[in-house]
Amino acid sequence: MSDGTRDQLYLALRLAALDRYLEQHEPMPLILDDLLITCDNDRATAILPQLAALAQRTQVLLFTHHDHLVELCRRTLGEGAFHFHRLNINTREKGN
Numbered sequence: 001m002s003d004g005t006r007d008q009l010y011l012a013l014r015l016a017a018l019d020r021y022l023e024q025h026e027p028m029p030l031i032l033d034d035l036l037i038t039c040d041n042d043r044a045t046a047i048l049p050q051l052a053a054l055a056q057r058t059q060v061l062l063f064t065h066h067d068h069l070v071e072l073c074r075r076t077l078g079e080g081a082f083h084f085h086r087l088n089i090n091t092r093e094k095g096n
Contacts, residue, residue, distance in 0.1 A: 004038035011035065011047070015054065027058035034064050041072060048076045055082075 001009075018030060032051075036044040051060050064070070073082055 007038045008043065022057055029059040029061060030054065031061045035062060036069055044069065044072055045076050048073060052077050052081055
């Protein structure tokens with residue numbers, strides 16, 4: 001099994017577990033870091049709407065440093081379906 005397939009299987013299990021959890025408990029945020037790194041664009045395009053649907057029930061935070069995934073979100077979900085924030089760790093405040 002490839003790394004990408006293994007990652008996607010693990011994601012499916014995590015999402016199923018979270019779905020079951022949400023049936024009986026208060027929502028909790030889902031934090032994902034570079035989740036789509038091992039996905040090709042076709043698989044990432046298939047996963048994004050699932051995350052958007054889940055975001056109707058709980059907060060989904062997806063972190064990535066890959067600009068092409070932001071563009072893929074725009075094309076797949078549309079501008080109003082997600083919020084994008086660029087974090088710049090190289091910027092330092094004066095006095096720190």
